[in-house]
Amino acid sequence: MLVHLNKLINKILIIFLMFVIPFSVFSEEKNINFIETDWSFEGLFGTFDRTSLQRGYQVYNEVCAGCHSVKHLSYRNLSEKGGPEFSIEEAKAIASQFEVEDGPNSDGEMFMRAARLSDKFVSPYPNVEASTAANDGAYPPDMSVLAKARAGGADYIYSLLLGYEEAPTNFELDDGVYYNKYMPGNKIKMSEPISDGIVEYSDGTNATKEQIAKDVTSFLVWTSEPHLESQHRMGFKVIIYLIILIILVYMSKQKVWSQFGSKNLEEEEVFDKVEKVVTEYEGEDPKTFK
């Protein structure tokens, strides 16, 4: 019995380790404790808060878009299911505020036109070099997949936005570099981007620093994973389906296995053993009690 228990513990241990180690390996950079927030998009049933995403877009547009691009996002995404779900008209109106280069036309000339739903988000700078040069040598990263490109994801972005502090007295900072509690190395070239009331929400939400950070972080998680909601929905259905299927398959398997070798055979087998044991104990000719 003890041997069996021992084996079982060993098995559980190895499975546990195999799963735990990859996790702990990549969480090494998560040692800094980010600010704890309840995100509506986390968990098995996580969905985005539409109004928060819409506000988040507003923050992106009014605050971040001056330097940061989201070049993998299209304007049509704004009206798609599972996102901020602006109406088609609203999304069209948003797109039309931007100009994109098109062409060549029949004269071979490139021309500018208002953006359409099918266009990708217009970037603030024509290329990485231009944006780097305009920002003192620090490239403001494209934010399309930012939430997936940083250890800590949403928590990291949220904490970073709220993590600006006075540098400790013995901490040396160059000009144009700021102190941030959550930035790896604590030095960041982006000045504090948000403050209370930096945007005025059209839906009347109080634009505190925390609210702004939360909204824009939600928006950035959505831009990183625009299908997150359908992913969660499908995942839930799939797991339920699998559980039912597993139960049915297990029952079928038990049924099939019970047919193996028919009862007679098993009894005969056990009887053989009985014979053997009895012979050992009584030293008799086993044939006598057939």
Added chain:
Amino acid sequence: MSEEKYIPKSKLGQWFDSRLPLLTLSHHLQAYPTPKNLNYWWTFGGILTFCLITQIITGLVLAMHYVAHVDHAFESIEHIMRDVNYGWLIRYVHANGASMFFLAVYIHIFRSLYYGSYKSPREVIWIIGLLIYILMMATAFMGYVLPWGQMSFWGATVITNLFSAIPFIGESITTWLWGGYSVDNPTLNRFYSLHYLLPFLIFGLVILHIWALHVPGNNNPVGIDVKKNSNETMPFHPYMVMKDIFALLLFITVFLWFVFFAPNVLGHPDNYIEANRLVTPAHIVPEWYLLPFYAILRAIPSKLGGVIFMFAAIFILMLLPWLDTCKVRSATFRPIYKKCFWFLVFVVILLGYLGAKPPEGIYLILSRLATAYYFIHFLVILPTLGRYEKTDPLPQSISDPVLDKPGMLDKFKKAAVKYEGENASSFK
């Protein structure tokens, strides 16, 4: 192989089968006798076949949308994730599928180590299996380069640079591999081409692996030969098929849980940053399944030495059937080997952990000790144990140890009562 000759029932079947014996093959696969005492560790062969097929199918679809060019690769992945119908699902299945494939293959390999499945007469199965494993690592490594993120680029740079450690011709080999003087577009293109090719080679080897398995038949947890076509074996279909499907579904549940609820947890966040040759990531780490070898590579102070030891760590396994001189297969009857085995499991997992840590201080010391044990285990302990270990007595047949199982005693008693009448209690 089943001994009796199979003759199809229908005339058409006979006509066809005498020209191409596909029906005989199908019959053989169904009737293939498997030991009835196989436990769930034996279901991973089927699971691995499933993994390979999943990777090939999802990969095929991804290849329809992916662009193998340094300027477009990253963008085309985002295109797949955003604009292709269910592209996110296909890509996440493919990316997590690689991790699951390795998880299953490691269980499969360690199962073989525990139960001595590599021993005579199954050496060829073992060696083909290792060739599959090596090709898997190459395929996975090249696949990881394709998204052209930071880890793709720098991982490729580090690994291809290993070949420059070869004396005299190393530099030329690296240039040849790169198709230039650094990891660049030609490198990406050839990696894509090879990443597409290798899975089909793996598929071919899998067929050989199974063929080689069907000659001697399965090993089993007791590790002694079974009598074929006795009540010790059961036909593969439907018994093993049902059991394999059940285990496979459990595996798929874990797999899909990762896909839907934690698709990026096994990857590295830096790979969502587009490759940039001017910025080196703080820590360059390979995917988790390559970490033990990465730790061995860095444990050796010289570059060439590290490369030699890393490859030796893989190729030493090829010699395993001859390094392990013990005739008893299953670790169940080898008390000392069993302890060494579990320690090896621990050491390999430890190496994986250390591979992700910077090679300094305590991490470096530990990885050297772990590397030392890894080689001592195979080169010293196994050959010695074969000579000096006192193994437990082996049972006569695979049915014997069944008596030890809880519940069997009751059955035993019941049967005894039935045949013996009231006196049954006397020989308890």
